[in-house]
Amino acid sequence: MHVSEKQQHIPVLVAGAGLAGLAGGLFLAWHGVPALVVERHRGMSPHPRARGINPRAMELMRSVGLEEEIRATGSARALAGNTGVLAAQSLAGRQLGALHEQYFMDVRTDLGAWSPTGWCLCHQDEFEPVIRRRAEELGTRFAYFTELESFEQTADGVTARLRDRETGAVRTVTADYLVAADGPASPVRQALGIGVEGPGTTGHFLNIHFEADLAEELGERRFIMCYTFNDAVRGALMPLDNARRWLLHVTFDPSAEDAAAYDEERCRELVRAAAGVPDLDVKVLGSIPWEAAGRTATAFSSGRVFLVGDAAHVMPPSGAFGSNTGVQDVHNLAWKLAAVLGGQAGPGLLDSYDAERRPVCAATVEQAVLRSKDRPRLAHQEPAPANPAIHPDTEVWFGWQYRSSAVVPGPGDTPADGVWNADPRGLPGTRAPHVEFVRDGRPVSSLDLFGRAPVLLAGAGAEPWARAAGSTARRAGVGLEVVRVGSTVADPAGAWAPAYGVGDEGAVLVRPDGVVAWRSPAGHPDPEAVLDGLLTALLAR
Incomplete structure (x- = not known):
């Protein structure tokens, strides 16, 4: 698996340096596989998008020696004591409810019976650099502002054309395998002709990153998220440092207006409405539109190309499963690629990636959609019971079961129906x-x-x-x-x-x-x- 600059060959090419692509570069390098990760943007996003690393993803970070470094980031330290999901008319207004459901495991829940680690509320803009540094230390190379222009695959490998977006120069590289971590629209997935299935769009939102002094309105509360319900705004406030930095998710209808209509002044007014402070001094740091949806690719691989992260599945943020599920995708794939490239396994092992991850990811998408539909109940004083189809968080984190050629059950190993198993007790595939x-x-x-x-x-x-x-x-x-x-x-x-x-x-x-x-x-x-x-x-x- 020697990398030759002259031959422009790399064992694994990863398209996309979001969280899944970065983690792919990390896990591949951890297993001794040289990889090149290309990203069409100039660098990592400074916008604090996802911020909840769930216990299973933290187990994987722990396995490569990163748990302590992640917990030492500024956001992880600042939010270490935050807990709970609330609903209120506004931050300064009347509280309407709180999320107290059997399926919901708060970040402060004692998980000692399940895991040696737990939640970490680290912002993605701090999490990603930690992963990248470790991946580079282990040998992964990164090429930013570089776009995968096209690719072709044969029985022997993948040939890719990479374009430098600064100079326009195009170079050709060959790889044994291509891992597509190129986002929800995934040009790679589209080029392969792989479709998607699932409930589709569940909502459109705008993330507003802002600074404001809300110490008085926040008081002694240290929540993870506060949903706001009033005539001026329906959204969700999230503290980034329990001081001045915040995120506000607001709903909007792209069929009625473009996201560009939300200029700084309009964003400030939405923040003031969510905070419940009409004259609040607000500094808007940025805004990003995004779509909440539930979709799963109809195949996670085609020949020598594999889909991971948002290229393979998208889901609403409720439950914080999305990016964490992408981390689990590449963790599942990396050791298999290493075993095949190292000659310890036959290429048939790679067939188990789709067989294992696609059913689990589809079921996880369903759980995220169900939780998303359940959140509006928080606004009611006496909410109806939660949908019984919602499985507990611990099952989604720890209770999935794979069925594939890379799992060999014995005569007495009876799998549970479906993906989830509340009490796996060492069953093969769990x-x-x-x-x-x-x-x-x-x-x-x-x-x-x-x-x-x-x-x-x-x-x-x-x-x-x-x-x-x-x-x-x-x-x-x-x-x-x-x-x-x-x-x-x-x-x-x-x-x-x-x-x-x-x-x-x-x-x-x-x-x-x-x-x-x-x-x-x-x-x-x-x-x-x-x-x-x-x-x-x-x-x-």
Whole structure:
């Protein structure tokens, strides 16, 4: 996977340097895959768009050593104590309600039973530079103000034409694979002829980034979001630093007027209406129109091209699933590309990307749309019950289940109906459960054991599985780490076996992305034969 400037060849070309594209560059480099990320804009957006990194995405950031740096950003520190979603006539006006639903897990919810980490309210304009710096440290290259003009693919690779938007110069590069992170309109997706499906547009909004002194109106409250409902504005206020910086989302109808009609003075008036302060001194820093929609691509791959992030799916912001789902897309894809490019897996492994991510993403889009439709209930004093089709946040974060060739269920592994599983307990295709082990005298999460290579977790009485794993991996030329519970790590609470659905002589194979690939509740007369067949199936060899 050597990168040659002279030959202009790169193993993976990533189109788009939004959050999904940046994370793709990071995870690919983490797995040792050289990548070039091209972005048509001059640089990263200074506008603070998405700002909620959900617990699953934080687990992935933790796996590449970025959790502490992200939590040390200015916005993450400033908003560490914020909690709750409110509804009010205005910031200074009467409160109408608050989001208190069983499906809603507030950022202050104790997730210790599920995860070693939790929410982080870091603005995207601070989150993205952290990812980019780490990706560059690991070897990913970035080319801004560079547009993917066209591409062609054959059975052997992808040829792309890249145009420097400053000079107009065009260069041709070849790549083994192309990852399209080029946004909701995705020229790559359109060029492939891949359609979208789903409920479509759910609303149009304008993000207004502004500065104003709202300390008196805010008082001691430290919320995540406050929906405002009055005659002058229907929107949502979000504090960016609990001091002077804010975002206001307002609805508008593009069929009646263009976003350009919202000049600075009109934006100031909308801010004053949402704040409930008619003479508020407001400095508008910028505004961006955007569409809330629920759409999923009808295919996430075509040949050597893969769709990720908004190119593959868009969803309303309710639940903060959108950009976090894109991060999970590239995390799922990166280890598979690395395994194929490194010769450890056959190209058939890449078929599992669409098989796994598309159903989960479509179901996540549905959950975001349902939450979006549920939010107006906050304005009512006695709201009706929430839609029972809404699954709890913890299920959406942690309770999905994959079905693909990269998952090998056993005879007793009965999957749940559909995508969501409220109590997966180590079923193949689900996220490996969090268990607190002790290693070298220090607590360590089971999730911290996964990252670059497959891991075989073996019980204290599972010596045959551990021995077989070593010999099978050497024979197959596959990197496979063995973790013995009881020797490599201690399990003082005795939690790992029930959490993973195995006994003392059982074993569990966990993929590099932290997904359970296979498990055996007990021993087997011929563990080498089992593991030989397992690796052959898992890696499409």
